[in-house]
Amino acid sequence: MHSVLPRVAAGLASFLLCFSLQAATPNLVVYTYDSFISDWGPGPKVKAAFEATCNCTLELVGLSDGVAMLNRLKLEGDNSRADLLLGIDTNLTAEARSSGLFYAHELSLQSSALPDPWQDDLFLPYDFGYFAFVYNKEKLASPPTSLRQLVDDSDGPTLLIQDPRTSTPGLGLLLWIKKIYGDKADQAWAQLSPRIVTVSKGWSEAYGLFLKGEADMVLSYTTSPAYHMIAEQDLRFAAARFEEGHYQQIEVAGMVRSSQQKELARRFLAFMISEDFQKIIPTTNWMYPVVGGQAVLPPEFDQLIDPAPALLLDETSVAEQRKNWVEEWLEVMSR
């Protein structure tokens, strides 16, 4: 009894001390997707780097994906704890913009690695990538060199893709084909359909099936081979370069309008487009950093294909047409 009491008191005191310390440093809450904050994601390094300078606590809250984040923020409205949202892509920005829940960042991104200059008062990009079909060089000697060749060659490689209703790359391919084929997209899908082994719910199922050897090519990113080179020293994988260009995905972050700490939130955004943040991205998120150029890229990234020209549909037409296009896709693919 005698020995327990002081220890309890000491414990209580240190608890209170912690509590008061915590109350003294501001807490910045960022909603993001959960792979961002996992052990292997950028989260832990980003948190350490930002907290080293900000005199604050960075609280990264992981939700399943961009759609979940945005739906969550809409449901919470002005009661949200979030100061920032990090991890929606340009296919969602129009919807996010019209929700009226975001606040101008007032920062500028002068020279970015993005193919087109960035002009958006609400959202700032933190990384980007290009969709591509990835294949095993030992199994597929001559991959198609254009999207049209892939579509037209009825004896071409078999494919694994994702469902645009449930997956980001799946939606990416839908838009890619729409960008190239326009009104004839349904015919292109009809031609492709017999060679599509399956359409999975998410990226992970399709990629897993591809590694098990279920098809010649899988819809993924141009940067996927870099993962195998760097993390597994496996040089067998490559992305097929299509001469029409590759559809882009740009991931962005934005400040929440109801945030009480806009200054701190803005400092985070400034940090996000600095080299300290950007150099973490290539080998944790396996995407391209938006600033820093060659200095922040591992040498293996030099061996990746050049995806130019970058393809992107404007966010308004995506927001307006997405539903119709998906219905059109469903119609063709269900035949």
Place this chain on the structure above:
Amino acid sequence: MIIPRAIPASLVLALLALLVLAPMAGLLHLSALPGYEPGDLRFWESAYLRRVLFFSIWQAVLSTLFSVLPAILVARAFAMQPDLPLRRLLLGLFALPLVVPGVVVVMGVVSVYGSDGWLPMGRSLYGINGILLAHVFFNLPLAVRLLLPLWQVIPQHHWQLGEQLGMNAWQRFRFIEWPMLRETLPGVLLLVFMLCLTSFAVVLTLGGGPRSTTVEVAIYQSLRFDFDPARAVMLALLQLGLCMLVAMLTLKFQRMPEVEIAISAPYRSRRSTLSSVVNLLLIGAATLYVGLPLLSLLIDALQGPFFKMVTSSQLWQAFANTLFIGMSAALLSVLAGWFLLQYSASLARQGRVTGARVVELAGSIVYVIPPLVIATGMFVLLSPHVDVFDWVYPIVIAINALMGLPFVVRCLGPSMRQSHARYHRLCLSLDLQGWNRFRFIEWPLLRRPLGLAIALVAVLAMGDLGVIALFGSTQTATLPLMIYQQLGAYLISQATVTALLLLLLCLAVFALLERGIGGKPDVAN
């Protein structure tokens, strides 16, 4: 004072209704707000919906038949071979498929039947074949586990009588076993049907594409992709209605057996060598079928970075979360199920069979309301008042307990009814109530099905991905969520190690609970 059984049961039913209807009402309310207007409601008439509905039912019916019919034979074979070496281990193995996350099952099935697999099927895997292979992998072992206890309650003297009368195998089945099966089989069919109907990632991925869209996918699409809550709620109600229809159909064939319950030592009859060989072949085939995908997972996992991973604190945090959620959900679910079944059994004893079935059905059918609908609705209701992140555990546990209820009803229902039918008068005459009745009458009779129920719901909740994925972040992640996150980040070999860890945890929990609560096997109490 005796509390009538109707009171706790009504409380449970009211809670169930609240847990299911309130979120749906929340979603409908939301659809009245600007920004969430319901989309085109003519989708009721669309060819798309008709196709989705037809496909959902078709694949679910086929999957159910292919799972449950062979399961009768396999369960029977297990029952007839009580001295089989490794019998308990094999039956433990049969509890595992239930907890493997869908995406891992897809990988396992592909390792066995894919183009580079051990038994390659090529492209024909994708379509109804793949869906059936995966669903049978999930549900055949479950049905075996649920049906096997039947043979343990067939009284010894029935077998002896059959032997004296010179019955052949078919006659024994028809006159001794079938009357028992008729009571349990409809419920098992319904449960497996519900599991297959609400299947999602497996159906989409192995089904070959959007041709294989189920109602569950359509619900997910309307709530996530279109954010049209009204449509999601209506589709969920459609799914509920469909299951009620199937429930009524299956229950029409249900008959209560007119035999007394007995927990007896397994009957060791003088079986012919031929029937033993057939039994062993059946068990062998089923074990291979269930074991091969698990074996492929084991082989993959043993090549994984095992030692690097066991030092990860996120892994052990997820391990602890999994265990905590599984155990809590199992206790809650069994407690709620116990009250429901006590009430339903007492109704049945009084001859109010329809009432009894309605109570049981209410406990089971909530399963088909997708967790996404419940969780999103709860979020709508709770988020203006509390920080939902502080409530992750209670919400996840409650929904998982809800999802476990049909399993409790299946495991425990028949024995509870029989215990009431046989011992209620004795209890009255001895004035045995409450704790004493539980201790002297119900515990010895029911501890076995109780053990199975708790063990099943615990591993089921431990394997849950649907609910935790909606709320979980790294701090609250469970092993299945971690597997999913690793697979989403190229970390496939790490994911297989995590999956192996999950399976080992489930195996241990299952064995401990089933043995600890159910008691030693093959001992008459």
